Amino acid sequence: MLSDLLANGPEARTLSLLRSRVHLHTMPTSAGYEIRENTNYSWDGRLRGNTPFTVLQHTISGLGSLRYENRDMKIHAGETLLVIIPHNHRYWLEEGERWEFFWLSMNGMEALRIHEMVLNAHGPVLKLKAKTIDRLADCTLRLMKGEAETPGMASAIAYEAAMHLHDDVFGPSDRILKEQNSITRTIQHIALNLHADIDVDVLARVAGLSRAHFSRSFAAMMGIPPAEYVQQQRMRRAARLLTANREMNIKEIAALCGMPENNYFSKVFRKAYGVSPTEFRTNGMYASSPEK
Numbered sequence: 001m002l003s004d005l006l007a008n009g010p011e012a013r014t015l016s017l018l019r020s021r022v023h024l025h026t027m028p029t030s031a032g033y034e035i036r037e038n039t040n041y042s043w044d045g046r047l048r049g050n051t052p053f054t055v056l057q058h059t060i061s062g063l064g065s066l067r068y069e070n071r072d073m074k075i076h077a078g079e080t081l082l083v084i085i086p087h088n089h090r091y092w093l094e095e096g097e098r099w100e101f102f103w104l105s106m107n108g109m110e111a112l113r114i115h116e117m118v119l120n121a122h123g124p125v126l127k128l129k130a131k132t133i134d135r136l137a138d139c140t141l142r143l144m145k146g147e148a149e150t151p152g153m154a155s156a157i158a159y160e161a162a163m164h165l166h167d168d169v170f171g172p173s174d175r176i177l178k179e180q181n182s183i184t185r186t187i188q189h190i191a192l193n194l195h196a197d198i199d200v201d202v203l204a205r206v207a208g209l210s211r212a213h214f215s216r217s218f219a220a221m222m223g224i225p226p227a228e229y230v231q232q233q234r235m236r237r238a239a240r241l242l243t244a245n246r247e248m249n250i251k252e253i254a255a256l257c258g259m260p261e262n263n264y265f266s267k268v269f270r271k272a273y274g275v276s277p278t279e280f281r282t283n284g285m286y287a288s289s290p291e292k
Contacts, residue, residue, distance in 0.1 A: 001134035025110035042092035057103035
C-alpha cells in the first residue's frame with residue numbers, strides 16, 4: 001500500500017467536496033505525498049486560520065523539525081507527526097535537509113476528538129506499526145486518486161484513517177492479539193474433538209502456552225475455565241444429537257460427546273439440563289440450559 005503511494009509519485013490534493021445535507025463528523029480536507037528539499041517548507045500552527053483541523057504526516061525518509069509548545073524535536077524516518085490546528089507549534093525543513101512524507105488532513109468533531117485523545121496520550125510524534133502506515137497510505141492514495149466522489153465516501157475514508165490510528169494507539173497489543181488467536185485455535189480444536197479425551201495439558205499445547213498461562217487467558221477471554229467450557233460444549237452437542245438423531249441410542253451419543261460411561265454421562269447431563277437424556281429426548285425440550 002505504501003509502495004503503491006510511492007509509485008504514484010509526488011502529488012498534493014486539496015479536496016473540494018459537495019456539501020452534505022447533514023453534518024458529517026469526519027471529513028478529509030487534503031492529502032498528498034511530497035519530497036521537500038528547501039527551507040520554503042514551513043507551517044506555523046498559529047497562522048493557519050481559526051477553523052480546527054488535523055494533520056497526520058508520516059515521514060518516509062529524511063528528516064523534519066518540529067517545535068511543539070516551545071519544545072524542539074526532530075521527526076525521523078518511520079515517525080508520524082500529528083498536530084491539531086490552531087495550536088502553538090511549527091514544523092519545517094532545515095537548510096540542507098530533505099523530507100519525504102505523505103499526509104492526510106481532516107476536520108470534523110470525531111476526527112478532532114480521536115486525534116486529541118492520541119495527542120494527550122502520546123504527544124505529537126508517533127511510532128506506528130508498519131501495517132498501520134500501509135493502511136494510512138492506502139487511505140491517502142484513494143483520496144489522491146479521487147475515489148471520494150461524494151461527501152459520504154470522503155467521510156468514510158477519513159474515518160477509516162482515524163480508526164486505523166486509534167487501533168494502533170489504543171487497541172490491543174500484539175501480545176494480546178497473539179493470545180487471543182491462541183485461544184481461538186484451542187476453541188476450534190475443542191469443537192473438532194469433543195468425542196476424544198480433551199484435557200487442559202493438551203489444550204495448552206495446542207495454544208502454545210504454559211498450562212497456567214493458558215488457563216488464565218482462556219478464563220479471561222471465555223468467562224469460564226477450559227475444563228468447564230469443554231463440558232459445556234459436550235452437553236450442548238448431546239442435546240442436539242438427542243433431538244436430531246432419535247435413531248441413535250444414548251450410549252452412542254455419550255461416546256460422541258467424549259463420555260463412554262453411560263452412568264457418568266447421564267449424571268452430567270442431568271446436572272446441566274435438569275432431566276435425564278431419555279426424558280430430554282421424550283419431552284423434546286429441557287428445563288434449563290448449560291451454565292454460560
